[in-house]
Amino acid sequence: MIEAISHLIHRDYPAIVKDFVKLGFIPDGVNLDPILPVLAKVFDQALEGGGAKNINFQELASDLAQITFDYPFRIPPYFALIIRAIGVLEGIALVGNPDFAIVDEAYPYIAQRLLTDESPRLRSALRYTIYGKSGVFDAERFIDVMQAFESFITAAKSGGGEDLKGSMAELGIITNQSEYLLPGFQSLIPQQPQPVETRAALGFLLSDKGSFFREFLLDEIVKGIDAVTREQLVRIMSLLGVQNAIASPIFGMVPTIGRFRPAALIPTITEEDKVILNNVQKVLEFLTAGSSLSSTSSQALNVPQIIQELLPVLPGISAKVLPDVLSRLSSR
Structure with missing residues (x-):
């Protein structure tokens, strides 16, 4: 069903x-x-x-x-x-x-089953819900599923006046994971006096229960890193006045060899990249909204503050995810 x-x-x-x-x-x-x-x-x-x-x-x-x-x-x-x-x-x-x-009332339960059930059929259904027939990541669907999941967590914690038991009760509260660091490096990571308060969606993605969801989102993470990097390079080149690769004195020093052209050194931003960048912004704004990591509605997203507050919990995730991310980046 x-x-x-x-x-x-x-x-x-x-x-x-x-x-x-x-x-x-x-x-x-x-x-x-x-x-x-x-x-x-x-x-x-x-x-x-x-x-x-x-x-x-x-x-x-x-x-x-x-x-x-x-x-x-x-x-x-x-x-x-x-x-x-x-x-x-x-x-x-x-x-x-x-x-x-x-169906709307049942959707929080459906989202919880999709995100936490380990059955191959439901995992396939989760991927399909986010990617659809086209196989393209849909940030709106992702946010829709995660919001429904948060509704389930809220209802489960408050229903019948009893708190949700087990590991699901800890979602939204991320504890320090500096034990993953090499000896001597713990002092370099700022220690939070209290666990970081986040929305349940981010807590789930950083938890052991979110490992499968993180796994199939890795390709989107890699695409996002690639698109953001090229966007920043294009902006830097624009600031340096490198608008025309052939006319620019910098690229005029690069000899033309066979089919190689200096223009090939300038990164390009495709329509797909624009969609990916838009998805990255939507997902980041959603995951950091309504928590101690978010800014007020009148302020822009404070990325440095978010990174600073999440530093204590990133080592554990990096140990699990970073090698795969680097491998996929190198293959692009």
Whole structure:
């Protein structure tokens, strides 16, 4: 079901039809081609109200039931009970709140499962949720999932008046990790008198539980470093007056050898780089917002302060991530 919701978010109807086979709605071996356009029409209508999170579950279940009369599509007995229970709960909620959406309310739990479940299928669903059909990192989807995860943490800590137990309770509080440093280097790292208070999303990414998520974000980190570096080089060259590589006295001293041209020494910023830089800014602003690492709403992002406050916790992460980052950078 979680896989189906991740496909629904991206309107990947061919994948949703296959999900229905896994869930028992469509028998194995049935030709899916005639069913696909019908299901696509049903879900297009359901998504008109503002996306997957705003689906009316009762209306969707009614539309799916109609398909059973004309196509080899059935509602499994176990799911009929689920539909009845969810339909009753949704109906009660809609009386009190006309804007209630069952998927939106369930999304924090879905995000928690996607981020913490080690099953290969859910890890694949997490990657798909962030990257979609195009395979391109979507910063908005990333932020959406992490915000939902934070909502789950908040609800779990406050629900029933009991605190969340176990390692999940420590998310958002990052402790000193200077033990990863070589002897004698501890004194070079400023020690925080108290643990660094961060938002739960950043705490999760820096925790052991976030290792898988960090792993598949490494490519984005490398792309971001590469794009930021070239952007800074372009700015420096612009400040030095190196606008025209051929006319510049600096590049005029570089001989032309065969196909080699001095202009090749100037880094370029592509449209993809601009998207990556925009993603980096969005993710950094999100991860550092609403915590002791963030600036006020009227101030710019204080990168030096962020680095200064995170220094005590970076060694442990660097020991795990830095070798892989350097390896991927060298291969670009």
